[in-house]
Amino acid sequence: MSSIKIPVLIAGGGPAGMATAIVLASRGIMCVVAEPVIELEPKAGETIPPSARQLFAKLGIEALLGAREHLPCYGNKFVWGSLGEKDFFGGVYGHGWHLNRVHFEKQLRALVQGVIAGGIIGYRITHCMEVDDGWKVLLQDEKNNVMELLCNFLVDATGRVSRVARILGIQRKRLDKLTGLWCVIDTVDQIKPFYTFIEAVADGWWYAAPLQDKKLSLAFMTDSDLLHASMVSGRGYFEAARKLPLINPLVKDISAAQVQPTVYPASTSYITTRVGRNWLAAGDAAYAYDPISSYGILSSLENGFFAGHTIADSYSGDTEAIPAYDFLISSSFSNYLKMHALQYLQETRWRNEPFWQRRSPN
Numbered sequence: 193m194s195s196i197k198i199p200v201l202i203a204g205g206g207p208a209g210m211a212t213a214i215v216l217a218s219r220g221i222m223c224v225v226a227e228p229v230i231e232l233e234p235k236a237g238e239t240i241p242p243s244a245r246q247l248f249a250k251l252g253i254e255a256l257l258g259a260r261e262h263l264p265c266y267g268n269k270f271v272w273g274s275l276g277e278k279d280f281f282g283g284v285y286g287h288g289w290h291l292n293r294v295h296f297e298k299q300l301r302a303l304v305q306g307v308i309a310g311g312i313i314g315y316r317i318t319h320c321m322e323v324d325d326g327w328k329v330l331l332q333d334e335k336n337n338v339m340e341l342l343c344n345f346l347v348d349a350t351g352r353v354s355r356v357a358r359i360l361g362i363q364r365k366r367l368d369k370l371t372g373l374w375c376v377i378d379t380v381d382q383i384k385p386f387y388t389f390i391e392a393v394a395d396g397w398w399y400a401a402p403l404q405d406k407k408l409s410l411a412f413m414t415d416s417d418l419l420h421a422s423m424v425s426g427r428g429y430f431e432a433a434r435k436l437p438l439i440n441p442l443v444k445d446i447s448a449a450q451v452q453p454t455v456y457p458a459s460t461s462y463i464t465t466r467v468g469r470n471w472l473a474a475g476d477a478a479y480a481y482d483p484i485s486s487y488g489i490l491s492s493l494e495n496g497f498f499a500g501h502t503i504a505d506s507y508s509g510d511t512e513a514i515p516a517y518d519f520l521i522s523s524s525f526s527n528y529l530k531m532h533a534l535q536y537l538q539e540t541r542w543r544n545e546p547f548w549q550r551r552s553p554n
């Protein structure tokens with residue numbers, strides 16, 4: 193089998209992988225993105241905060257936010273501890289966004305295809321082995337065709353599966369069992385106002401986010417061992433959503449038949465080693481956040497921004513670049529853990545219920 197040699201292989205074409213590719217292109221380093229999913233499918237996660245504007249500008253992708261497919265998000269309405277509202281109007285950055293996720297990832301793909309020399313290939317990484325000056329990597333496409341690549345540097349941007357790290361035998365630690373039951377439903381009228389609706393319940397919490405074209409992103413978050421079979425069926429889920437004071441008005445007119453939630457892992461988790469001499473992990477592959485933070489997409493893009501610069505700096509002989517990257521993303525995660533604990537402390541109505549008890553400090 194003949195091998196092609198490239199400078200950087202990015203495994204995973206989500207926000208983390210694409211941001212890495214954009215920065216590498218801007219620094220003149222050739223890379224290839226290996227992403228097995230060719231036809232983009234709906235993916236859970238759409239809300240990004242107002243501060244996203246700054247990072248998008250740094251990545252040179254601010255214009256993507258102007259697409260009609262993305263809606264502004266003006267704040268949160270919640271029943272969390274008490275009934276409340278937090279709007280973004282007073283902040284320096286203005287509004288946040290409810291992204292049309294498929295469209296956003298299409299935009300990123302189109303942009304990356306235009307700037308990186310190596311392109312995006314429809315392969316998944318299955319094996320990698322360290323060789324003298326980098327890696328020998330095996331990739332497989334959906335027809336099980338296998339391709340061998342040699343690369344100097346490998347990026348694990350494969351999301352929560354953290355495939356490269358796993359191949360390398362690195363452990364993934366989960367700090368909780370959070371699981372999301374998520375779906376997109378068609379509503380009769382466009383849901384307004386453009387807020388995120390968040391509602392705590394005894395065994396978890398719900399969120400709803402209006403999307404373009406009268407769609408609504410709806411999720412129930414709970415621990416995997418607390419998830420009742422009745423909730424996984426669309427009917428139980430729909431009935432539970434209709435009992436929520438804040439979310440009920442958004443879903444009361446829709447038909448139960450179209451509600452088919454999919455189960456997603458959503459725990460706070462991380463891999464115990466995130467960098468090595470010729471590799472690094474970015475995005476959910478490195479650190480994955482609880483969706484209550486609305487930080488997963490932004491953090492993945494930000495990791496990609498730093499990852500691209502780290503690889504380029506390391507190519508230029510900066511031996512501190514890779515450890516500095518690890519320090520940076522690990523510090524963000526430590527900060528998140530503090531905020532996360534405070535967030536869950538604000539809900540005190542179900543202190544004795546397992547879901548809330550597990551998230552209380554005692």
Ligand SMILES: Cc1cc2nc3c(=O)[nH]c(=O)nc-3n(C[C@H](O)[C@H](O)[C@H](O)COP(=O)(O)OP(=O)(O)OC[C@H]3O[C@@H](n4cnc5c(N)ncnc54)[C@H](O)[C@@H]3O)c2cc1C
Nearest residue numbers: 204206207208237238239316317350351372475476488489
């Ligand atoms: C229910 C739920 C709600 C969420 N809500 C929000 C929200 O409101 N706001 C927010 O910011 N975040 C949210 N998130 C989190 C957010 O979606 C993720 O943090 C984000 O997608 C991570 O981006 P990523 O690029 O690291 O990984 P991903 O988006 O998971 O991309 C990884 C890519 O790697 C590819 N891949 C997998 N295996 C391989 C392999 N072997 N080889 C090559 N490629 C591979 C996959 O096909 C995928 O395209 C939510 C998550 C969940 C589960």
